[in-house]
Amino acid sequence: MQDTYSPARPAAASTPRQLERIVPARDPASLNTIRARLRRIGPISLGEALLALALVKPAELAAAATRKADQPQRPVGAILHELGHVDEEGIRAGLALQLGIPPVDLAHWPLEPSLLASVPASLARSHGVVPLYKQDGTLYVAMSNVLDRDALEALRFRSSCGVEPVYAPRTDIDRALGDHYFAEAVVPLSEEELRAAECAQTDALADTREEPAAITDNVVVRLANQIIAEAYRARASDIHIEPSPGRGPTLVRFRVDGRLYLRHSIPWSYRDALVSRFKVMAGMDIADHRLPQDGKIRFRRAGATPIELRIVTMPTAGGVEDVVMRILASSTALPLVALGLQDDDHAKLRDIIEKPYGILLVCGPTGSGKTTTLHAVVRHLNDGARKIWTAENPIEITQPGLRQVEIKSRAGLTFAAALRAFLRADPDVIMVGEIRDPETAKTALEASLTGHLVLSTLHTNTAPESIVRLLEMGMNPFNFADSLLGILAQRLVRCLCRTCREPRPADPALLDQLAREYLNDHQAPQARVDALIARWRESFGTDGQITLQQARGCEACRGTGYRGRLGLFELMPGSDDIRHAIIRGAGAAELFQLAQAEGMRTLKQDGILKILAGQTDLAQVLAVSQR
Numbered sequence: 001m002q003d004t005y006s007p008a009r010p011a012a013a014s015t016p017r018q019l020e021r022i023v024p025a026r027d028p029a030s031l032n033t034i035r036a037r038l039r040r041i042g043p044i045s046l047g048e049a050l051l052a053l054a055l056v057k058p059a060e061l062a063a064a065a066t067r068k069a070d071q072p073q074r075p076v077g078a079i080l081h082e083l084g085h086v087d088e089e090g091i092r093a094g095l096a097l098q099l100g101i102p103p104v105d106l107a108h109w110p111l112e113p114s115l116l117a118s119v120p121a122s123l124a125r126s127h128g129v130v131p132l133y134k135q136d137g138t139l140y141v142a143m144s145n146v147l148d149r150d151a152l153e154a155l156r157f158r159s160s161c162g163v164e165p166v167y168a169p170r171t172d173i174d175r176a177l178g179d180h181y182f183a184e185a186v187v188p189l190s191e192e193e194l195r196a197a198e199c200a201q202t203d204a205l206a207d208t209r210e211e212p213a214a215i216t217d218n219v220v221v222r223l224a225n226q227i228i229a230e231a232y233r234a235r236a237s238d239i240h241i242e243p244s245p246g247r248g249p250t251l252v253r254f255r256v257d258g259r260l261y262l263r264h265s266i267p268w269s270y271r272d273a274l275v276s277r278f279k280v281m282a283g284m285d286i287a288d289h290r291l292p293q294d295g296k297i298r299f300r301r302a303g304a305t306p307i308e309l310r311i312v313t314m315p316t317a318g319g320v321e322d323v324v325m326r327i328l329a330s331s332t333a334l335p336l337v338a339l340g341l342q343d344d345d346h347a348k349l350r351d352i353i354e355k356p357y358g359i360l361l362v363c364g365p366t367g368s369g370k371t372t373t374l375h376a377v378v379r380h381l382n383d384g385a386r387k388i389w390t391a392e393n394p395i396e397i398t399q400p401g402l403r404q405v406e407i408k409s410r411a412g413l414t415f416a417a418a419l420r421a422f423l424r425a426d427p428d429v430i431m432v433g434e435i436r437d438p439e440t441a442k443t444a445l446e447a448s449l450t451g452h453l454v455l456s457t458l459h460t461n462t463a464p465e466s467i468v469r470l471l472e473m474g475m476n477p478f479n480f481a482d483s484l485l486g487i488l489a490q491r492l493v494r495c496l497c498r499t500c501r502e503p504r505p506a507d508p509a510l511l512d513q514l515a516r517e518y519l520n521d522h523q524a525p526q527a528r529v530d531a532l533i534a535r536w537r538e539s540f541g542t543d544g545q546i547t548l549q550q551a552r553g554c555e556a557c558r559g560t561g562y563r564g565r566l567g568l569f570e571l572m573p574g575s576d577d578i579r580h581a582i583i584r585g586a587g588a589a590e591l592f593q594l595a596q597a598e599g600m601r602t603l604k605q606d607g608i609l610k611i612l613a614g615q616t617d618l619a620q621v622l623a624v625s626q627r
Helices: 028-041 046-052 058-070 076-082 088-098 113-117 121-127 149-159 170-180 191-204 217-233 268-281 343-353 370-381 415-422 438-449 463-472 477-483 508-519 526-540 576-583 588-597 603-612 618-625
Strands: 129-135 138-143 162-167 238-242 250-256 259-266 293-299 307-316 320-328 358-363 388-392 403-406 429-432 453-458 484-496 502-505 547-550 562-573
Touching (some): 028 129, 046 058, 046 076, 058 076, 076 088, 088 162, 113 250, 113 259, 121 129, 121 170, 129 170, 138 170, 149 162, 170 259, 217 238, 217 250, 217 259, 217 268, 217 293, 217 307, 217 320, 238 268, 250 268, 259 268, 268 293, 268 307, 268 320, 343 370, 343 484, 343 562, 358 370, 358 438, 358 463, 370 388, 370 429, 370 453, 370 484, 388 415, 415 429, 415 438, 429 438, 438 453, 438 477, 453 463, 463 477, 463 484, 463 588, 477 576, 484 576, 484 618, 508 603, 508 618, 526 603, 562 603, 562 618, 576 588
Parallel strands (some): 138 162, 358 453, 358 484, 388 429
Antiparallel strands (some): 129 138, 238 250, 238 320, 250 259, 293 307, 307 320, 484 562, 502 547
16 A cells, blocks of 8 residues: 555544444435534544444554554555555545545435436546535535545536545445446447437537527437437337426436436437427327327337337426337247246246136236236247237237237227127137226136136236235136136346356355245244255255355446346246135235245245346345345
């Protein structure tokens, strides 16, 4: 460790004080509290700072002081680092606190998209800074090297205001940059797209003082096309256009693998023209700014398959309109085996869908992959010997051999109306995009009872909750119990990036935690936990050693360590015991316990098996599977 980190403060007493523990701040108020404490304490030594941050122990600091007595010219930080008591990042944290610069917890800090947009992604990444908040004309930014004068000067020049650094570890900064800023290099555009957008990027994003009257139609058209093309190449599922009131910028964010990333900050002068352009592309009324509108865009690209987008405009505060576009780009159904079900659940699901009649439900929140699962099931059944009708809103996936109907509620073609018509059209299999009202539920149940296989979705959290929801809609318990084949609940979790994920041996403490989470009992007897871990060692281990994968971060995954998503599943077959419980009005909790006793694997348990297989990690699984 070099002396370049030496602070410009008076040296403190040779005997370090045991200061009160300093916990990284999570918001501006707690940050100001820490700063006030540091002012009251006055100058502190590096050792005192490290003690306050709990980065070293008093005995370790005493050992370093003993060695420093023999080598008075060497900084105490270098000695601590040499003894292995603290790493270089810890020294940076201690030196920042010694300078009166407090630490922050970026993982829990409420970052604002509009403030992130004030610092370009290229500047934030090159200097390793994350803007936190702005107060009294001063921009506060998180940095690892708080003495980086070049970074502070660049920020002052860009923001035209004062800049104050606070400390955060470099790993936290890299994670925040990956989570909130979109990496330019990840979205290479074709030559055709670059030529089509060259004016949009130079004219539309550069001059923040341009007046609306100076905007040409060609620039706006190219800018709109550029946004859609970039989102498609980035594997985005949604595009969010978020105008600010007044003369604030318009933010463009992409949702990739379930998370939103800032892509552009467009000057206010392009706001109305850009929103109007998307409305024109979707055939909407550009004169109506007061009510929500929805429509579709068919975006054509030279020499490539057209992209379909579902678009919604929403009037928001300040007299502006937000635009959200869902990219309907997944035109091919997955094979059933590609869903990622465990082998036994895959076999159970195949048995269920081979039944000639009954109802199978797929449940989960919006964006959990329910439509993808239904189409995988339909692809398995689409063998040319069955007549398959589907009612969808919108049609996202097409398959040869299906007769697909798009719901148009304004014209009177609802899910219930389509279902009634299907019953007169000689169906074998009926797929209903969603059961959302009692009429659709009743008609779907009637179809399943009259010799048809019905597949549909519900917006419920778990398989047992789906039963309670349908009964609350007025379904007859006897008829529903008779027709129920099974319910599949699912979630999507982020996959570890295959390019950069790192293997590491699973330590006993982590395996113990995984086992207790799997058993959903943190007080489970140790013998039961050990027996489960022993089975895992046989199934997932090599020579008895289980190796897990951990996120690292690379250019391909924007430094997050995650790329793509996979499904977690909870399959509850309609067994005789489940049917009897439905008839006598059992609640969701009782149904859940009964299903588990029959061998149902929960969402969390399925996720833990996929952790052991190296596909994801515990943080991702717990984020979507906690009951």
